[in-house]
Amino acid sequence: MRADLATLRRPLLAVFVGVFVWSVFAHGIPIDRLAVLAWMLGGFAVASLGRTRDEIVLMVRDWFVLVLIWMAYDYSRGTADQWGIPVSYEGPRNLDRLITFGNDPVIVMQEAFYIPHDVRWWDVAGAVVYMSHFVLPVLPLALLRVRDRLAWLAYVRRFSLTLGIAVVGFIVYPAAPPWMASRDGYLDRVDRITGRGWWELNLRTVSRTLDRGAAVLNPVAAMPSLHAGLALLVTLWFTRGRSAPVRTAAMAFPVAMGAALVYFGEHYLVDVLAGWLVVLLAFALADRWERRRGLVPV
Numbered sequence: 001m002r003a004d005l006a007t008l009r010r011p012l013l014a015v016f017v018g019v020f021v022w023s024v025f026a027h028g029i030p031i032d033r034l035a036v037l038a039w040m041l042g043g044f045a046v047a048s049l050g051r052t053r054d055e056i057v058l059m060v061r062d063w064f065v066l067v068l069i070w071m072a073y074d075y076s077r078g079t080a081d082q083w084g085i086p087v088s089y090e091g092p093r094n095l096d097r098l099i100t101f102g103n104d105p106v107i108v109m110q111e112a113f114y115i116p117h118d119v120r121w122w123d124v125a126g127a128v129v130y131m132s133h134f135v136l137p138v139l140p141l142a143l144l145r146v147r148d149r150l151a152w153l154a155y156v157r158r159f160s161l162t163l164g165i166a167v168v169g170f171i172v173y174p175a176a177p178p179w180m181a182s183r184d185g186y187l188d189r190v191d192r193i194t195g196r197g198w199w200e201l202n203l204r205t206v207s208r209t210l211d212r213g214a215a216v217l218n219p220v221a222a223m224p225s226l227h228a229g230l231a232l233l234v235t236l237w238f239t240r241g242r243s244a245p246v247r248t249a250a251m252a253f254p255v256a257m258g259a260a261l262v263y264f265g266e267h268y269l270v271d272v273l274a275g276w277l278v279v280l281l282a283f284a285l286a287d288r289w290e291r292r293r294g295l296v297p298v
Contacts, residue, residue, distance in 0.1 A: 012046045013146070037067055040142050047146040062145060062152070069160050087220050088175045089186040092268040100269065106178045106190055109263040119196050126260035127197025130227065133257070137230040140237065154286070154295075155237060161282035162229055169274070170221040177222040179265040194264040225267045229275030231257035236283065 020039060041063055096105055113122060137159065144152035182190035232254040239247045258272040 013043070016043060016046050036138060037063075040066060040138075043142045043146070059145070062149070065156070066141060069156070069163065085172065085174055088173060088223075089181050089184060091173075092175050092223060092270050093178075093181060093187055095270040096268045104187065105269045106262050106265055107188055109259075110190060110193075110265070113263060114191065114193060116191075122263075123193070124197035125256075126263060127195065129231075129253070129256050129260050130194060130264065130266075131198070133227045133230060136234045140234075154290070157286040157289070158233060158237070158279075158282050159230075161285055162226070162233055162279055165278045165281060166224055166226050166229065166275070169224050169278070173223055174220040175223040175271070176220055177266055177271075178262075178268055180219060182265070190265040192265045194266060222267060223271050224274030224278045225258075225261060225271040226275060227261055228254065228258050228267065228272040229279045232276050232279045233282070236279070 047059070093104065097103065113120070140152070140155045141159065144155055176184070176186070178187060178190045179192035181187040235250050235253050236247075239250045242250075254276065258269075258276075261267040261272055262269055
């Protein structure tokens with residue numbers, strides 16, 4: 001019986017992935033943490049077919065680890081603006097001006113590229129890169145667990161450290177993103193134009209994902225930028241062991257993410273740089289922990 005179930009595992013995983021892709025186009029990318037965890041549980045359940053009882057128990061335990069990480073992150077991020085620390089409207093703006101010799105990168109980019117009634121190819125490309133944040137960092141959490149638990153543990157260490165360090169930043173330094181600073185009079189006009197590329201592609205369900213995200217996420221959890229940070233984390237992870245030219249070329253992805261975040265008015269340049277620094281710190285801490293325990297850093 002177990003052998004029969006094992007032979008069905010790969011075909012059913014393919015069906016599961018197909019259903020997920022259909023759901024994305026029909027209902028939008030799941031960004032609610034409970035929905036993400038439910039999809040993961042479904043994938044873990046299919047991947048458990050034909051495995052031993054001990055393997056199934058271990059897989060369920062690992063799924064609960066993800067639940068704890070995600071719930072802790074969600075709660076901490078959601079309350080980051082409730083600790084009585086004033087929201088900084090001018091700090092990130094002033095830092096941007098300091099490192100760019102008095103300029104506002106977000107305004108410079110929107111003046112150069114934003115055409116209100118004409119969606120251009122870079123709007124579409126930026127929207128695709130932006131939305132990859134809701135898919136690419138999550139994929140290893142599901143796929144690696146099915147294929148290689150040790151690699152999965154290494155990725156979870158870096159992923160959870162990134163979230164944890166970022167949450168500390170959100171709590172001690174709640175910061176308004178450019179679109180909010182502009183809305184409240186601390187910055188010249190900045191339009192929040194993140195979803196316009198998806199409307200051009202007639203993918204309104206994906207655009208609605210952005211609307212749902214804007215409604216539930218803490219808007220002042222902006223420093224550091226997790227969009228920027230997780231783009232770098234994914235790039236470093238998937239290019240590990242590759243040649244230097246390949247790793248260098250792959251850096252185009254986090255750079256493109258950073259450019260899109262600034263252009264769309266979602267983040268300041270310093271938010272992006274801070275997000276990258278958080279990931280580099282998470283990798284350094286994970287590498288050190290693994291070396292101390294005789295593990296080979298990934």
